[in-house]
Amino acid sequence: MDLSQFEADNSVSCRLTSPIPETCKTEDCCLGIDEAGRGPVLGPMVYGICFCPVSRKEQLKELKVADSKTLREDQRESLFLKLDEAKNFVGWALQILSPNTISTSMLQRTKYNLNALSHDAAIGLVQYALDSGVQLKEVFVDTVGPAAKYQETLSKRFPGVEVTVRPKADSLFPIVSAASICAKTWTRTTALDTRTVSFYPKTKSWLLRHLDPVFGYPQFVRFSWSTAQTLLESKAVPVHWDDDEEDGDKAAARQNNTSMLSYFSRGDSSGSNTHTHRFFTERKLQNLSSL
Numbered sequence: 001m002d003l004s005q006f007e008a009d010n011s012v013s014c015r016l017t018s019p020i021p022e023t024c025k026t027e028d029c030c031l032g033i034d035e036a037g038r039g040p041v042l043g044p045m046v047y048g049i050c051f052c053p054v055s056r057k058e059q060l061k062e063l064k065v066a067d068s069k070t071l072r073e074d075q076r077e078s079l080f081l082k083l084d085e086a087k088n089f090v091g092w093a094l095q096i097l098s099p100n101t102i103s104t105s106m107l108q109r110t111k112y113n114l115n116a117l118s119h120d121a122a123i124g125l126v127q128y129a130l131d132s133g134v135q136l137k138e139v140f141v142d143t144v145g146p147a148a149k150y151q152e153t154l155s156k157r158f159p160g161v162e163v164t165v166r167p168k169a170d171s172l173f174p175i176v177s178a179a180s181i182c183a184k185t186w187t188r189t190t191a192l193d194t195r196t197v198s199f200y201p202k203t204k205s206w207l208l209r210h211l212d213p214v215f216g217y218p219q220f221v222r223f224s225w226s227t228a229q230t231l232l233e234s235k236a237v238p239v240h241w242d243d244d245e246e247d248g249d250k251a252a253a254r255q256n257n258t259s260m261l262s263y264f265s266r267g268d269s270s271g272s273n274t275h276t277h278r279f280f281t282e283r284k285l286q287n288l289s290s291l
Helices: 004-008 054-062 073-085 099-107 114-131 147-157 174-188 200-209 226-235 248-256 260-264 278-282
Strands: 014-017 029-036 045-053 091-097 136-142 162-166
Touching: 014 114, 029 054, 029 114, 029 174, 045 054, 045 114, 045 174, 054 174, 073 174, 091 114, 091 174, 099 114, 114 136, 114 147, 136 147, 136 174, 147 162, 200 226
Parallel strands: 029 136, 136 162
Antiparallel strands: 014 091, 029 045, 045 091
């Protein structure tokens, strides 16, 4: 698998794809979707699709694809090679959501949460397959959330395609198992050896070792995860940002501010509720009525 696109700049998301088999452009096809790397504080989250003609599902079973969570790493890699070699009837694509993309989305002023990010990644991959000429008739999706609502959303988005969303779909449908293998195989080939940080105590130890007190963490870390935020707050140098939003206590304290309508009323609007901007108070600047 060619990782050069992501390795050139791992701060941005990217898409990796296989060639589209010609048979997938002429025959009705099924497509599976699965993800890898949702929970860890380190590394990207990867969404994967795998597709093949409906008439060749049995050949996919012959490759002995199975739920990737039940396979050893070497078994996953071996099966991915088999899928990649079956390029005459099997295609795949991966959407790599970088840690920077995930953190920026979750920390921006208008929150873009992980579920929305995941759903959009899945929709984007299905649309990619359609735009590439794949004759999609069936889509199978693994989900960790409410399946019915997600299925309804996808069915409306892709009319004419039969959508099935199921928990543990990677153990029910071979095409989803194949997508899971593609996603998890890529995750294991990233620059950081995830086997050394697979368990929480080791992850926390890695985070402590690589924490710079001023610059924080490299972009391989998801800054929006509470694990990283807690360590930054307790171990790193405190930073004050002038454009920080007020926290909950300060915002609540300002609930008694003067109403906007009061500025249009007769009488004195310079009462005790008038507040001086933080810029002036921090620099101890005051208004002068005379020199």
